[in-house]
Each structure stands twice: as structure tokens, then as C-alpha cells.
Amino acid sequence: MRLILLVMTLCVVGGVSGCILASNPSLNRSKNIALDATSEDMKYHDDNIHSVGETGPILEDEKDEASQQESDDYTEAVLKWRQPQTIQQVVVKAEPGQMEFFFVQYTDDEGKWVTIKHVQDNMRPVYTFTLRDPIVTTKFRLKVPRRWDSRRVGGQKRSTRGETGAPSMQEYKKIQEIELYYALPPDPVEAGTAQ
DSSP, X not given: OHHXXXXXXXXXXXXXXXXXXXXXXXXXXXXXXXXXXXXXXXXXXXXXXXXXEEOEEOOOSSOSHHHHHHHHHEEEEEEEEEEEEEEEEEEEEOOTTTTSSEEEEEEOTXXXXXXXXXXXXXXXXXXXXXXXXXXXXXXXXXXXXSOXXXXXXXXXXXXXXXXXSSOOGGGSOEESEEEEEOBOOOXXXXXXXXX
């Protein structure tokens, strides 16, 4: 009797978990739209993890004090498209410690940078996150602090402090790959079998 009850319980649990998995399929991703972008350093979005690109200086559009301060404090990796692109998932690949802190940003309709994610204490070689609602933009960037204090490397505090003004070579951060995707509609064959 216990064996029959155990088998029935396992069948119910298996059936319920199967329905849950079928109702929440994984993200069906588009092709990597970063491949179609232009940038100052194509190596960080060329679909080759062995070619390593670097962030570059922030080129100021305006000559105000806030713009100058941002240029002094950060470097950037910018991707641009002629036509608006839909972005829902961001993947950043880098050696641990290179992209420990960064901002994920896009330009809105007025050309202003909007932060969608502030990443801190990242020591993973592949950092992935998915937005609940996709964004549409012609410019995407990773804004990386020129210097920060890290307690993650070897358990000791590390600092990449530099002088004010132009970033030094060690303040440019190395990026193996930036990948950008949007969600495709579910495959009709898979959607039909999930019912």
C-alpha cells in the first residue's frame, strides 16, 4: 500500500513539475545583435572570445563640469547601430577582475544615457542578465570606473587609482565579448507540444 501511495505521489509531483516547466520555457534568443554594431574597438563584439578589446576614454559631447567629471572617472565600451535595436539580454565576458564594477546603459529617445543595471563585485568570467521588458535603442554602452577598491582579489584590498585627466593603460578594462539578444516568440512546434 505504501509503495502504491509513493508511486502515485511521485506521478503527481512529476506531472505538476512538468506543467510548471512547460508553462515557463527558457528564453528563445535572437542572433547576437552586437555583431551588427559599430564601435571604436570591434574586438569586444566580434564573436571571438580569444580577441580581447578594451574600454576607451569617454568622449565628451558637452563641455560642462559634469561631463568633464564623467570623462575623468570612467571609461566606456559603446556599440552603435543605424537602425534602432531591441535588447533584452546582455552577456559580458571578461577575465575575473576586469569587469568587477560597471554600468549597463542605453540612450533614450532624447539621446541621454539611461542606466539599466549597476553591476558590483562581479568576479564571474561570464555575466548574464535578462531584462523583463526589452529596450529599443541605437546606442548601448558599458561604463566602467577608471578606479575602484576591490576586496575580492586574493582577499586583499586592491586599488587601481590613477591621476586625474586621461586614463592610463591599466585603467582601460579588457573585455572578451559583449553579446546582446532579444527574446523571440516561442517556437510553434515547442508551444504545441507544451499544451
